């Protein structure tokens with residue numbers, strides 16, 4: 482039973498930050514196997530461990546009642562979850578009622594052409610699409626078997642449906658650096674912002690992090706030699722710092738969890754598809770909400786667990802990538818979706 486009309490105090494942590502942005506992972510499964518995210522032979526969760534879409538919705542309403550204003554669906558690949566649109570439809574009611582400011586998703590884009598129209602109908606206005614290269618062969622190598630044309634079709638469909646698209650790219654040494662100017666021209670030429678993400682040492686990937694890690698501080702310096710970067714003070718409520726490129730008029734975001742502090746004003750909390758609540762992506766130790774959810778028709782026990790867990794949110798993450806050492810997290814990126 483959902484106590485949707487009962488509104489509670491905001492979720493505050495011990496350092497005074499307010500958690501009002503929920504990243505909701507609806508599945509750990511994916512139709513791709515990006516090398517920095519997953520191993521080729523991933524073992525996915527047994528279906529019985531994954532919360533139903535109704536349960537994920539019910540938990541979402543508890544967060545909304547505690548002042549969460551923005552929900553991003555992620556995964557794994559959120560669009561591979563069967564019937565995922567029913568969750569968007571349920572959540573969209575909270576957009577209409579004004580309880581949510583934003584409902585959005587991060588997707589690899591492979592199924593976006595099928596869902597873009599439905600997403601727009603649910604009040605989704607912006608989507609993040611992950612794309613690290615424009616080269617079909619390299620895309621296949623990075624994703625292990627992905628077809629880039631499907632992403633391009635997804636981008637077309639999203640823009641045709643009126644969705645604002647932002648591209649996400651994981652920065653890596655080597656070919657990525659050589660292709661970056663093309664990626665920038667492509668994104669900005671299509672009126673899409675581009676966010677660059679530092680590779681994070683989460684489990685599940687076979688790639689050697691120290692070898693592939695590229696500091697965005699370094700990359701930014703190189704971009705400055707090529708382009709005119711105007712720093713912007715605006716934020717989208719996320720961890721990215723933005724610049725505008727004078728030559729294109731488009732924006733580039735830098736997400737630098739490894740080389741800069743982005744924790745001091747963190748407003749994010751994360752829920753896995755099994756009902757584990759994480760208050761920091763860069764720490765182990767989620768709290769399971771599943772039993773409390775299933776053992777009661779009411780939401781107060783779950784709500785109390787959420788309030789306590791958020792209060793204990795740590796000051797910051799504990800990732801580290803050195804030249805010879807990596808301090809990572811055993812959980813795979815696909816468990817929580819970034």
Ligand code: SAM
Pocket residue numbers: 511517518555556557558559587588589609610611649650651678679680681682683814815817818819
């Ligand atoms: N499947 C969807 C996608 O790829 O957009 C959503 C989930 S994916 C885990 C979310 C984001 O995390 C993607 O932009 C992906 O590129 C990024 N990502 C995956 N592994 C990463 C890693 N080790 N470090 C930094 N970003 C990573």
Ligand code: SF4
Pocket residue numbers: 511512513514515518519556557558589611814815
């Ligand atoms: Fe799948 Fe996204 Fe991970 Fe790539 S980054 S394997 S698309 S979950």
